[in-house]
Amino acid sequence: MTSAELPGGKKGDAGVEPLSVQTIEELDRHFEGTYGKDKLAIVKASLYEQSGVLDGVDERVGGPSLREIREEYRLHAEAIAQKETLLGTVWRYTTNTVGFATDVVTAPFRWTWHAFTNYPVMTTLGIAALALGGTAAYLYYAGKIEEACAALGVPEVGKYFGAFKDAAQPTVDTPIVPGGGEAGIPGGTVAPSAPTTRPL
Amino acid sequence: MIASMDRTTLALTDAETARWNALPAALKEGWTTERETGTAYESAVMLKVRAGMARFDSFPALRTVVAKAIAGEKPDVAALKGMPDAVLPELFFTIGAVGVTALIAAMFDHATTDEDVAALAGLTSVRRDILKVNETVTIPPYDVR
Numbered sequence: 001m002t003s004a005e006l007p008g009g010k011k012g013d014a015g016v017e018p019l020s021v022q023t024i025e026e027l028d029r030h031f032e033g034t035y036g037k038d039k040l041a042i043v044k045a046s047l048y049e050q051s052g053v054l055d056g057v058d059e060r061v062g063g064p065s066l067r068e069i070r071e072e073y074r075l076h077a078e079a080i081a082q083k084e085t086l087l088g089t090v091w092r093y094t095t096n097t098v099g100f101a102t103d104v105v106t107a108p109f110r111w112t113w114h115a116f117t118n119y120p121v122m123t124t125l126g127i128a129a130l131a132l133g134g135t136a137a138y139l140y141y142a143g144k145i146e147e148a149c150a151a152l153g154v155p156e157v158g159k160y161f162g163a164f165k166d167a168a169q170p171t172v173d174t175p176i177v178p179g180g181g182e183a184g185i186p187g188g189t190v191a192p193s194a195p196t197t198r199p200l
Numbered sequence: 201m202i203a204s205m206d207r208t209t210l211a212l213t214d215a216e217t218a219r220w221n222a223l224p225a226a227l228k229e230g231w232t233t234e235r236e237t238g239t240a241y242e243s244a245v246m247l248k249v250r251a252g253m254a255r256f257d258s259f260p261a262l263r264t265v266v267a268k269a270i271a272g273e274k275p276d277v278a279a280l281k282g283m284p285d286a287v288l289p290e291l292f293f294t295i296g297a298v299g300v301t302a303l304i305a306a307m308f309d310h311a312t313t314d315e316d317v318a319a320l321a322g323l324t325s326v327r328r329d330i331l332k333v334n335e336t337v338t339i340p341p342y343d344v345r
Contacts, residue, residue: 018249019252083253112326115319121309129298153272
């Protein structure tokens with residue numbers, strides 16, 4: 001199987017079309033433009049008030065249901081919040097200007113940078129991880145990551161992706177298939193996380 | 201605010217602890233370990249969502265190499281020489297705790313110096329941060345019918 005046959009490149013595979021959004025404002029603009037202001041309002045009210053507003057609302061025939069739209073929105077909103085927290089707060093590092101502009105990267109990043117600088121396999125692995133994530137290959141190749149890495153031209157790193165299974169079984173989101181796509185992947189629901197909802 | 205894990209501590213899973221124990225004593229001297237208990241690893245769909253959000257504006261060559269890899273070309277790692285360290289936070293978030301765990305596994309294969317162990321410690325610290333955020337920064341899925 002070649003990388004061209006790896007799934008995930010088009011909408012419908014793994015059910016979610018990843019959006020190039022960085023903020024909730026961008027996300028809202030996309031959803032409003034795609035589904036309309038009214039549906040966006042209904043989805044957000046249900047999401048943040050958890051009041052079951054979607055009950056009894058007619059779902060659009062032939063298109064994604066409000067539940068599906070809500071789940072797509074939730075996934076992206078959650079990712080945005082997590083990225084903001086990690087990059088904007090937890091991993092904020094200082095920038096100093098000494099003569100010419102330099103970035104002072106604090107530990108642990110300075111230490112991890114040593115790994116990427118001295119071991120090309122780490123960079124290869126990082127690239128493979130980006131590619132596997134982007135093509136949703138983890139979903140399809142949970143037991144055969146080596147095949148996916150071979151398709152990416154980097155069979156030598158396939159063995160390393162099994163390591164996470166030793167730590168925890170990652171949950172698999174229920175696939176969202178707007179408009180009835182191709183993915184017929186069985187999956188469970190997302191295991192409830194800590195009941196902390198971060199208002200956005 | 202910087203991640204506050206002790207800089208001489210590695211947070212290891214049980215499988216990684218076994219690998220750590222097998223390292224030479226001289227290499228482990230001065231380092232301590234604790235058990236990584238986080239379980240909030242990303243789902244495959246969430247990794248796909250994160251990949252869509254990834255911004256490598258400061259190093260567009262990375263996105264080019266990844267796109268070529270997806271197209272079936274063996275990545276040209278040499279093309280990424282000079283990748284700025286400022287890319288690392290974006291990279292780590294995008295590949296998630298799942299990807300960082302793979303990096304840790306590879307680093308164990310290459311750990312022969314104190315700097316290598318420091319890199320391992322850095323990676324486990326990064327993973328712990330990601331797992332904590334994955335666990336605590338959430339929007340619960342729809343449960344009510």
